[in-house]
Amino acid sequence: xxxxxxxxFLELLHIISGGERYAYYTEMHFDQAIIxxxxxxxxxxxPPRPNVIVQLGGSNPETMAQAAKILQDQGYAEVNINVxxxxxxxxxxxxxxxxxxxxxxVANVLSAMQNAAAxxxxxxxxxxxxxxxxxFEFLHDFVHTVNSTSRPxxxxxxxxxxxxxxxxxxxxxxxxPPLMYDRVYELSEKFPELPMTINGGFDNTDKISMALxxxxxxxxxxxxxxxxxxxxxxxxxxxxxxxxxxxxTASIISEYIGKNKA
Ligand SMILES: Cc1cc2nc3c(=O)[nH]c(=O)nc-3n(C[C@H](O)[C@H](O)[C@H](O)COP(=O)(O)O)c2cc1C
Numbered sequence: 001x002x003x004x005x006x007x008x009f010l011e012l013l014h015i016i017s018g019g020e021r022y023a024y025y026t027e028m029h030f031d032q033a034i035i036x037x038x039x040x041x042x043x044x045x046x047p048p049r050p051n052v053i054v055q056l057g058g059s060n061p062e063t064m065a066q067a068a069k070i071l072q073d074q075g076y077a078e079v080n081i082n083v084x085x086x087x088x089x090x091x092x093x094x095x096x097x098x099x100x101x102x103x104x105x106v107a108n109v110l111s112a113m114q115n116a117a118a119x120x121x122x123x124x125x126x127x128x129x130x131x132x133x134x135x136f137e138f139l140h141d142f143v144h145t146v147n148s149t150s151r152p153x154x155x156x157x158x159x160x161x162x163x164x165x166x167x168x169x170x171x172x173x174x175x176x177p178p179l180m181y182d183r184v185y186e187l188s189e190k191f192p193e194l195p196m197t198i199n200g201g202f203d204n205t206d207k208i209s210m211a212l213x214x215x216x217x218x219x220x221x222x223x224x225x226x227x228x229x230x231x232x233x234x235x236x237x238x239x240x241x242x243x244x245x246x247x248x249t250a251s252i253i254s255e256y257i258g259k260n261k262a
């Protein structure tokens with residue numbers, strides 16, 4: 001999440017719940033930023049870890065592939081392509097959610113990245129649709145096209161609402177178009193081989209548990225942004241982590257301050 005999942009925030013999440021139960025996504029980084037700053041990636045992405053996924057924004061297969069290879073070679077474990085951001089700057093750059101209108105471009109980008117960074121998974125995060133392209137058939141065809149590269153897509157994350165490229169701000173695009181979880185569940189049934197994660201509006205562990213009965217994963221954004229200790233609620237309620245393994249807030253703070261001294 002841009003301006004949120006910075007290296008420091010990711011460090012905090014690792015301290016709160018350090019195992020590999022959760023996958024943590026970095027901010028979206030432009031492919032060119034990775035290429036231009038490859039000598040000091042840790043400074044703005046954080047260190048590579050097995051459960052950290054670097055999200056990239058871009059639509060040029062060559063530069064996206066170059067960025068993915070750099071990340072792979074520096075030890076990053078997974079790369080995700082942003083096909084859901086509706087901001088004006090991102091639309092202007094012809095990537096993010098606008099790419100839902102061009103599934104062939106997404107497939108080409110994915111394929112180039114898979115070839116260049118063959119030893120790490122390359123995944124996609126998208127919306128249910130964009131503007132008037134909001135039918136289930138549209139979503140199905142989008143996923144079918146994106147999933148038809150020579151290596152199948154290892155994981156798809158779907159923000160369960162469409163977005164409108166004009167007339168709504170990015171913030172409004174995270175609340176005004178209605179959430180339609182059933183579309184994601186239906187999509188998952190149509191692509192049983194494709195691991196799928198649902199996203200959007202998950203703010204308590206009951207809802208998350210119900211989602212996990214239907215799909216492979218549940219991505220949580222604002223709930224953890226507003227309250228990182230929500231990870232501990234999931235540790236308790238979803239993973240049944242015993243209370244003595246849950247860190248106190250005081251120990252989290254002292255570990256965080258200690259790690260950030262240098
Ligand atoms: C401040 C902020 C920054 C975000 N940045 C990104 C981003 O960089 N990449 C992305 O895929 N989604 C981004 N999102 C969207 C979230 O990942 C998520 O899809 C959306 O908030 C819906 O999930 P939630 O209801 O759990 O928050 C951002 C959301 C917020 C609030």
